[in-house]
Amino acid sequence: MTTETETNKYVSYLDHEGKYKGIFAWIFATDHKRIALLYLYAIAAFFFVGVTLGELMRIELIAQGETIMNAQTYNGVFTVHGVIMIFMVVIPGLSAVFGNFFLPILIGAKDVSFPKLNRLSWWIFMVGSAMAVASQFLRSGPPDTGWTFYAPYSTTTGTSVILATSAAFVLGFSSILTGLNFIVTIHRLRAPGMGFFNMPLFPWAIYATAWIQLLATPIVGITLVMLIAERLFGIGFFDPNLGGDPLLYQHLFWIYSHPAVYVMILPAMGVISEIIPTFCQRKIYGYKAIALSSLAIAGVGFLVWGHHMYTSGMSEQARWFFSLLTFIVAVPSAIKVFNWLATMYKGSIDLKPPFLYAVSFIFLFIIGGTTGLLLGSVATNIQVHDTAFVVAHFHYIIFGGMGFAFFAALHYWFPKIWGRMYDFKQATIGWGVLFVGFNLLYFPQFIIGFQGMPRRYFDYLPQFHTGQVISSVGGLILAIGLIIMVANLVKGARKGAPAPANPWGGSTLEWQIPSPPSVENFDEEPSIKKNPYDYQ
Amino acid sequence: MSEKHSHVEEHRDDEASKLGMWLFIFTELLLFGGLFLVYSIFRSEYHEAFHKSSLELSVTIGAINTIALLFSSMTIAMALTAMQKNNKKLALLMIGITLFMAVIFLINKYFEWGHKFEMGLYPGSPLMPLLDRGYLLYFSLYFFMTGLHALHIIIGMILLFICLFKVKNGTINNKRYSLLENGALYWHLVDLIWIFLFPLMYLIS
Amino acid sequence: MANNVSHITEYRVLGKVLLVLMLMTFLTITVTSFDLGAFSVTIALLIAGFKAFMVLTYFMHLKHESLLLRILVGSVFVLFALIILITFIDYAYR
Numbered sequence: 120m121t122t123e124t125e126t127n128k129y130v131s132y133l134d135h136e137g138k139y140k141g142i143f144a145w146i147f148a149t150d151h152k153r154i155a156l157l158y159l160y161a162i163a164a165f166f167f168v169g170v171t172l173g174e175l176m177r178i179e180l181i182a183q184g185e186t187i188m189n190a191q192t193y194n195g196v197f198t199v200h201g202v203i204m205i206f207m208v209v210i211p212g213l214s215a216v217f218g219n220f221f222l223p224i225l226i227g228a229k230d231v232s233f234p235k236l237n238r239l240s241w242w243i244f245m246v247g248s249a250m251a252v253a254s255q256f257l258r259s260g261p262p263d264t265g266w267t268f269y270a271p272y273s274t275t276t277g278t279s280v281i282l283a284t285s286a287a288f289v290l291g292f293s294s295i296l297t298g299l300n301f302i303v304t305i306h307r308l309r310a311p312g313m314g315f316f317n318m319p320l321f322p323w324a325i326y327a328t329a330w331i332q333l334l335a336t337p338i339v340g341i342t343l344v345m346l347i348a349e350r351l352f353g354i355g356f357f358d359p360n361l362g363g364d365p366l367l368y369q370h371l372f373w374i375y376s377h378p379a380v381y382v383m384i385l386p387a388m389g390v391i392s393e394i395i396p397t398f399c400q401r402k403i404y405g406y407k408a409i410a411l412s413s414l415a416i417a418g419v420g421f422l423v424w425g426h427h428m429y430t431s432g433m434s435e436q437a438r439w440f441f442s443l444l445t446f447i448v449a450v451p452s453a454i455k456v457f458n459w460l461a462t463m464y465k466g467s468i469d470l471k472p473p474f475l476y477a478v479s480f481i482f483l484f485i486i487g488g489t490t491g492l493l494l495g496s497v498a499t500n501i502q503v504h505d506t507a508f509v510v511a512h513f514h515y516i517i518f519g520g521m522g523f524a525f526f527a528a529l530h531y532w533f534p535k536i537w538g539r540m541y542d543f544k545q546a547t548i549g550w551g552v553l554f555v556g557f558n559l560l561y562f563p564q565f566i567i568g569f570q571g572m573p574r575r576y577f578d579y580l581p582q583f584h585t586g587q588v589i590s591s592v593g594g595l596i597l598a599i600g601l602i603i604m605v606a607n608l609v610k611g612a613r614k615g616a617p618a619p620a621n622p623w624g625g626s627t628l629e630w631q632i633p634s635p636p637s638v639e640n641f642d643e644e645p646s647i648k649k650n651p652y653d654y655q
Numbered sequence: 656m657s658e659k660h661s662h663v664e665e666h667r668d669d670e671a672s673k674l675g676m677w678l679f680i681f682t683e684l685l686l687f688g689g690l691f692l693v694y695s696i697f698r699s700e701y702h703e704a705f706h707k708s709s710l711e712l713s714v715t716i717g718a719i720n721t722i723a724l725l726f727s728s729m730t731i732a733m734a735l736t737a738m739q740k741n742n743k744k745l746a747l748l749m750i751g752i753t754l755f756m757a758v759i760f761l762i763n764k765y766f767e768w769g770h771k772f773e774m775g776l777y778p779g780s781p782l783m784p785l786l787d788r789g790y791l792l793y794f795s796l797y798f799f800m801t802g803l804h805a806l807h808i809i810i811g812m813i814l815l816f817i818c819l820f821k822v823k824n825g826t827i828n829n830k831r832y833s834l835l836e837n838g839a840l841y842w843h844l845v846d847l848i849w850i851f852l853f854p855l856m857y858l859i860s
Numbered sequence: 861m862a863n864n865v866s867h868i869t870e871y872r873v874l875g876k877v878l879l880v881l882m883l884m885t886f887l888t889i890t891v892t893s894f895d896l897g898a899f900s901v902t903i904a905l906l907i908a909g910f911k912a913f914m915v916l917t918y919f920m921h922l923k924h925e926s927l928l929l930r931i932l933v934g935s936v937f938v939l940f941a942l943i944i945l946i947t948f949i950d951y952a953y954r
Binding site for chain 2: 333354364
């Protein structure tokens with residue numbers, strides 16, 4: 120062979136031949152892009168299991184009385200639906216997939232700071248997921264406590280709580296290590312010339328998210344260990360008969376689980392902050408405000424957890440405090456929404472699928488967010504706590520918010536990841552069906568919830584029947600929309616037209632490199648702009 | 656091959672490793688933080704019971720353990736200084752003393768716990784649920800917190816043993832001591848936790 | 861980036877810090893042997909906090925680390941303190 124030349128020959132990361140062969144080239148990979156795809160495929164599979172469980176619940180609820188399952192089974196179904204969706208889909212979701220794939224690229228780096236730790240994160244994720252699945256079938260039957268595992272029921276029920284909570288503990292470890300990796304990466308591996316305030320907004324979002332993952336997760340970790348110890352040894356922390364306090368469990372649980380929802384939504388908002396400028400061909404309005412609002416949400420988000428507990432027996436002063444902080448934490452989110460809208464105003468708008476998902480995100484997030492205010496105010500909370508209203512609220516925020524942002528990210532970065540393009544028309548149809556189905560599924564639940572329909576009930580009074588039917592029909596339409604969307608993307612990945620480096624006219628670094636990227640991302644030194652959203 | 660070696664070297668980032676260890680330390684602080692939170696709640700609710708239960712603990716042994724850990728914190732810091740000054744012998748000696756102090760701590764712990772077990776006090780024992788509420792909570796917390804702490808002592812010892820071997824075979828040297836630095840940081844964390852655990856468990860009488 | 865020999869903590873300094881720590885330990889034990897009611901906890905925690913500060917600053921080398929790291933460490937303790945305080949808003953008034 121001839122002597123080595125300066126320029127590296129381009130090899131897509133998908134085709135690169137390394138030390139390992141076949142499947143091992145993937146499961147032993149340390150390339151952040153391969154790890155991102157490993158997470159994607161696993162999470163997609165878990166998502167579809169979670170959706171199926173959700174659809175089973177909708178079938179049960181389409182009629183009064185026992186339709187396809189009894190009460191105990193229903194309890195098991197909503198529990199595992201929550202565990203899978205929360206711990207195996209939505210919390211890792213955007214960070215582990217798109218954070219892994221694009222964080223290094225967006226800051227001009229070749230990989231994360233600790234690639235082997237990254238690989239370990241994925242392995243731990245898979246082990247935890249296997250344990251969660253196992254808890255359904257092994258030992259004494261699927262847990263029936265809800266994904267929240269409230270004491271004292273969780274400390275006394277005969278079902279496989281220990282296995283399920285151990286699974287959550289292991290999954291938490293994966294989350295912590297990912298957060299650690301991303302924080303160090305952002306501090307150490309930004310390309311020369313890229314200060315913190317020259318970074319695009321997705322890395323900012325990932326940064327804020329990583330801090331929450333790092334600091335909040337250990338608390339739920341120790342809480343679950345306490346729960347297990349209570350089951351095994353009767354240590355008394357949460358058992359009122361032994362001098363403990365069930366509310367203490369709720370405090371400890373929500374001290375993590377509230378910040379966790381910001382782990383879900385912050386990267387989603389980061390994605391939207393990337394898509395909107397590109398499809399309006401306009402600099403984002405209020406870059407610094409959006410960047411700092413991510414940190415503000417992360418910080419204040421640690422102090423609001425009690426709004427899940429207004430009716431639990433907390434002191435009046437506590438309720439007052441948490442309500443105040445909850446209203447405060449809404450402000451930085453609102454700032455983002457206003458800035459996105461301002462960016463669109465008089466922009467050169469291109470209604471491609473990523474933008475459709477981004478705009479519908481804003482719409483659904485506003486509904487979810489404002490209904491959150493209703494829940495955040497103590498007096499109105501009493502009416503709607505533990506009703507279908509709450510279920511509708513968090514599905515609008517998590518599914519309508521994070522979920523739609525995930526789909527937006529998929530459609531936005533698809534050409535970069537797989538080097539191919541999907542069909543726009545089918546993507547748009549899929550989006551439309553999905554959007555209609557989603558609203559039909561969840562909006563009625565606001566109404567019947569407000570009227571008194573409890574959550575986690577498999578049966579209900581006759582006055583809620585109409586709402587439940589509309590909701591279940593919506594669920595069916597949603598499923599069809601998901602199938603259309605996924606089928607289109609799979610088709611595109613397999614035999615879509617080859618995609619150019621910059622199909623959307625984006626200005627951030629990922630669009631400067633080939634689609635798909637080469638193994639070390641940048642074969643030439645990237646040119647770092649002071650303003651990441653620099654359009655002609 | 657020299658190319659591969661320089662490839663690895665150019666990826667070496669000691670500042671990143673140090674930051675990473677500090678971040679991990681944060682997670683450990685919050686892990687124990689959850690337990691300190693539980694402790695503070697129950698202590699305020701069962702003030703008298705906590706006070707009386709802590710009389711079962713030996714302040715002397717607790718003090719010896721505290722001094723052992725503080726001393727070991729100094730010796731591991733000295734080990735790092737020695738390594739930075741290329742004094743391999745002293746570094747090995749200091750790491751050895753640190754490990755020895757850790758063993759003393761664990762032996763004391765063994766006797767403390769053994770004594771409790773003999774009295775019928777252990778998690779899940781038939782005696783525990785018969786205790787009055789505050790007493791049960793105090794001892795549950797005692798075993799949980801000192802147990803989790805002891806686990807971290809063991810993890811720290813494993814880390815330091817690895818450092819010991821690597822100093823011995825020259826992998827850790829005065830040009831490359833990140834592993835020892837970070838191992839020492841982890842050890843200091845274990846000491847930090849005990850600094851709070853000691854007064855809260857032993858000195859509330 | 862290889863280790864910069866930026867600052868090495870002298871043996872002497874480490875020895876002095878240990879002496880201070882042992883002194884503080886002795887002080888804690890002595891003070892808490894008197895019945896000072898609620899003050900006992902406060903004093904014990906203050907002394908423990910000071911000991912922790914010494915370990916962090918000298919043994920863990922924070923005195924010579926970047927401002928960023930010092931702010932981060934401080935922030936973690938502040939966050940933890942806030943969480944305890946806020947939880948007590950519930951328990952103190954029930």
